[in-house]
Amino acid sequence: MTSRLSVSILVSIAMLCLGTAAVAQAQPANMSFFVTSAGPGKGADLGGLAGADKTCQTLAQAAGASGKTWHAYLSTQGPGAVNARDRIGSGPWQNAKGAVIAKDVAELHGKNNLTKDTALTEKGEKVNGRGDTPNMHDILTGSQPDGTAFAAGDDRTCGNWTKSGQGSAMVGHSDRQGLRDDDVSKSWNSSHPSRGPDGGCSQSDLKSTGGNGFFYCFATK
DSSP: HHHHHHHHHHHHHHHHHHHHHHHHHHHHHHOEEEEOOOOSSSOOOSSHHHHHHHHHHHHHHHHHSSSSEEEEEEOOSSTTOOOOGGGGOSOEETTSSSSSSESSSHHTTTOOOOOOOOOOOOTSSSOOOOOOOOOOEEOOBBBBBOOBBBOOOSBBHHHHHOOOSEEEEEEETSSSOSSSSSSSOOOOOOOOOOOOTOBBBBBBHHHTTTTTEEEEEEEOO
């Protein structure tokens, strides 16, 4: 009886572990938001919106979240300007661990649940933030706080995501932390423009101010 009881307990534990693993594996399939774990490696030259969307799609599929249409949260400037908020569907969006980031576009640009603990990559990993080495919390957006594009003029999108030299891109802080205790420093999508010795848009420029060329991806449907 003791032997049978032990076997029964072991089987129950094994089934529980398998069930937990199944849940963990199912979560990426339901993922509808992530921070890219890698970019093209050419700074803010993402190949335009189309190239950025392709990166989102590729990373999502590799993580097991296929069957969705993915768009990068990026705005463009000039003729035919595009607002990042108009590219990402209607929500709700959840990360690789199942935590809901926001239920809709209004909440995303209001009191959302985007923090260092929830702004995860497609692999379910945290992004290095302020205090980590190296800091990678600068996320490319090219957007104003409400998710709309900047007016034509000062470059805030590194030539609509085609430049890796001269220019600048607006970034947000994925960990909601900065040099000061103010709304700008805590902004997830519009904290400060990129800058650096190579012109502002190169990979080394982005790294020098606390980034790595990452951007947000959302499932539109």
